[in-house]
Amino acid sequence: MPEEKPRHLLGIGEPEDIMDGVRLGCDTFDCVAPTRIGRTGTIYIHTQEGIRKTSIKKSEYARDFSKLDEGCDCMVCQRYTKAYVSHLVRSGEILGGHLCSIHNLYTIVNFTKQLRESILRS
Numbered sequence: 832m833p834e835e836k837p838r839h840l841l842g843i844g845e846p847e848d849i850m851d852g853v854r855l856g857c858d859t860f861d862c863v864a865p866t867r868i869g870r871t872g873t874i875y876i877h878t879q880e881g882i883r884k885t886s887i888k889k890s891e892y893a894r895d896f897s898k899l900d901e902g903c904d905c906m907v908c909q910r911y912t913k914a915y916v917s918h919l920v921r922s923g924e925i926l927g928g929h930l931c932s933i934h935n936l937y938t939i940v941n942f943t944k945q946l947r948e949s950i951l952r953s
């Protein structure tokens with residue numbers, strides 16, 4: 832492929848896999864992972880080790896009134912608590928999966944935006 836053409840990597844959506852793709856020269860990505868896992872209540876959270884996944888259905892979140900992810904500024908994290916979203920998902924309310932998906936998409940888009948900015952600074 833010509834060097835100046837962008838490289839698209841299809842089906843790669845996990846943060847560590849995106850990092851690997853960037854290291855290999857890929858420019859764009861798309862994947863259903865953030866919404867697929869979000870529909871069942873799995874969310875990305877920022878940790879000291881990076882972005883990790885957790886299930887909002889865990890019992891420890893049932894009375895956790897903190898935001899979904901302390902490292903996130905998406906509209907879900909600004910408005911809803913882990914306890915509320917956990918309740919929605921465990922009750923089978925479709926809104927729970929939607930909120931998790933919105934948060935996950937924001938997390939991945941923001942992650943790739945930070946990668947892009949890091950590359951441009953180097």
Ligand SMILES: [Zn+2]
Nearest residue numbers: 903905908934
């Ligand atoms: Zn969020």
